[in-house]
Amino acid sequence: AIDDYPPLAKFSGDFGILEFKEGGVLPVTLRNLEPRVAGQQLVVEVKEGVPGQVRRITDDDGEIIQWLERVRKAGQIRGEWVKPAGSKDDPDVWREDTGSESVFGKTDRTTSITVPKPLGEKAFEVIGIPLTQPGFYVVELSSPKLGASLLGDNRTRYVATSALVTNLGVHFKWGREGSLVWATTLDKAEPVVGAQVRISDACNGKLLWQGDTGPDGTVRPPAKVIGKPHGGQECVQGSPAPLFVSARLGEDLGFTVSSWNKGIQPGDFNLNVGDYTGPEIAHTVFDRPLYRAGETVSMKHFLRRHTLEGFALPGDFQAAFLELTHSGSDQTFRFPVTLDGRGMVEFSSIIPRDARLGVYQVALTDAKQTRRFESGMFHVEQFRLPTMKAVIQPPAESLIKPEQVSLDLALSYLSGGGAAQAPVKLRTLVKPRFIQVKGYEDYSFSAETIREGIASENESIDAWSQPPRKPAEILPLVLDGQGVARTTLKNLPASDQPQDLIVEMEYQDANGELEAVTRRIPLWPSALNLGIRTDGWVASRDQVRFRVVALDLAGKPVASQPVDVRLFERKTFSWRKRLIGGFYAYDNRSQVTRLESACLGKT
Template structure:
């Protein structure tokens, strides 16, 4: 990663959320990032979160930003920096600029040749000797520390005159998804940049130490700002405010807070983007961002509500539509005057009503619409417009038909063992008793994992007809057919063996001669065996070396205990995220008694 020049480094700040500029991931999977989650008060210790992979320790460098306002105005995004930089547009250089660039390259080559004659430690000693006492860096680990040793010499300081502290710290966490907290003390109010490097790459974050808090509200080209003290919420009078759209350039808007800490800022330009709010007062600095959605709204916006007397109508019914319109402004709501245009579109998107309506003194308008007898069914949209603005609503047109027949799916067994056949009967009958003979049938089988109803063993005694909670799941089979003269279809189905018990849901769709489709469903459970095992630790906490008791029960799926079943209990260390089988630490064997209950003990290693 190429290191940018000193003051032009593209870094940003965390205002209210986490901020990080990660070192990029390379072929060796070396990665690290740093972030902060909130501002701190001067004298407090900031918590820098470090996430690292493939690196055990990092060198940290703390810099103080001399001009925070200029720092933020140069950023394209105040919440992102360091990892990416926008390419600069190519500009043709003048002859004078080309000559200056040649001189700079020549001077750099000469300087590098001279620097290579000395080691990194010698160069640090030479700089310390010739710098003034005010510029001379202090010992490592203290404010103003310089980089010591050659391990990190490939990454020079961003700005030696602004560095406050340099130190090394281990960053290896116990688990790769965990972060390490690096405490950083900041004594004075201001903006600080934290740089982390492993000698090849860098990552950055920002620490804001301030006693100020910025509270803001934006609407229709105006931003209302209040600056208060973080400690007690007291207003800050005379604070200098700067408001700009991040990354847009140009001259920002400025104002000062009054005696109550308030200031109204009206920027000359209204652009999309993040509003950057900065406050200065007696050497203190605070910054916040705000979305420009409310800022870029019109001074007066149309608001309204469109509704009908009923949500659903049948063909031939009369729809009564009413709308209430208001203009939203900084002062509140105003009544909309004049006329409004109403348009109703059917479910096919065709316009079925379009007319102008006068608005009364309350800003309301009403219209009636008779649904044609042959109108398409579905959702009808209603739009009411004044000028370019509009509000909308809608209603449904439906034609209800009572079902002529019902469809049922009945399994022969509500529970079967896997790899054993179950037979399901798909039956359709008219409500007056006759079968729906010869009707077309399509069926599908879905499955979900089945969990033993430990507290409700009556679950399996149901008739097998579909319950609401069994909808959905993975589709595993489908087919077509026709009902016989008795309105029935026999479907044999064998559940394959899986690692867990499954509930199978069979859905049948029957279409009669009139083309009407009715759906029915039923379900059954496929289990891995005739009984299941429930094991639970007798106590949740056990001392190392102490015997941990495990209570075991064996029960059939009908709820009856199964006696005299042998079992083996194993103690395994659990590590989150690992899918492969863990190492067995201890084990014991046992048998459930005549009542289907038993127990065993395993000793936790000391």
């Protein structure tokens, strides 16, 4: 036998914003409850007016703040361990009390509502509770059947939420030197002129500042009144209180809280943001980033402060020490420094012969080492400086389906003169090349060889996953008396796709190390690059829309170029087949057929 699904009454959260212009419907998910679920709602921001007139919004943001906290606490998990009835020797059992009490008190003025279940009491369905007027609402549902399931006895289970029905979007930017409140409409994203803005303490409801938005829908509260920005999220002892920012226009109300941080994030758009450590920023300029033990490292340090106008001198901060910390062992060297009147200091030191190799972090600290600003890094390594330079020079003209390529090779000393009679090794490899043209990123230039017929999954592997078109070859060469040589690479593979000829020349440097230089040489199938862009990743059977662009090898458009577009249809068939031992596997086949339709035109 299959039991019924357990009862369910669930809002999407403790609080939500509903667009007034879209109807202001509050969704709730119900399952296996009474045919009609009882409930109550409280309208906080409006009061009864003269009959026949619109309702008027109250001026008390503190009441809204209190109700947000009451709804949050009503949904918190709570209970206690109690002795089971009729038995003192059995272990304690957990008595669930979450949602056992109503969020409303006896003196709260509420309006009774009833939420019907059109599909029956056992159906799983989402019901909309109409909230037809703008404002802040507290809605609570009660169900004895839900209480019997979740609380374990005949108590009623309460489920509460709060919702803001509005057409106002309130945006708050809290800055150290200045802040901004911006009010817009939700339906048209237009600035709201003349909206009354109030900023209050989000914990006790105390009004801190009020003003009206200007012609651009913004208003700038003074920094001294609302304080400096901080990361306080909750109303707990020892943590600064967030700010409650509201805007009113007529009977409409909108608000936001400075601790809300679950909206649109820079990461949603692949935008990288750094960590904010304060208004001060330190930067170190090195004479070079790589050193050997025993060499002298020279650096110049700058300390600045971010302001609305740009950068300013650091102000009250005075750097007392320069710290050099080894990243691998955390070994720290500390040197006393003093910033001059321009917020700068120069420093030089000889790296000890026995210094650890690796990365060293540079930082400026104050005398008590309570404030620390990292400003850069440098490397200490063991290496030999190269004494020779190698060059691989391909032909100047573009290579279009070449059968052979001539290369000029040169090896010379940095002090001057060619490396006469130097032996070198030339390695070559031909691989497919992916093309992406700046300004045409949404076009595909990757040509694919299309063959009509039926092919298995293994036979239709994409060309990019195939092995190189020509295996690597090694050619030993000896340069002439001038340190140069010309060689010809023959029997290059022909292809309808762009390719890269990868050439590497290995040589023995005068410092005793093997060095190599690499050059990628493009091989083109034609003098034109054709790209295709579709209007979307899906298309209807009756119409396929696409664009074709013709570019030269430099990425410039080619005008009046005749283009012949041929269409193919690819169908993929998959089926399951039984294997030995009761296992199954899938077999896939693709059928490619050329269509009669074609497209002819000029760019």
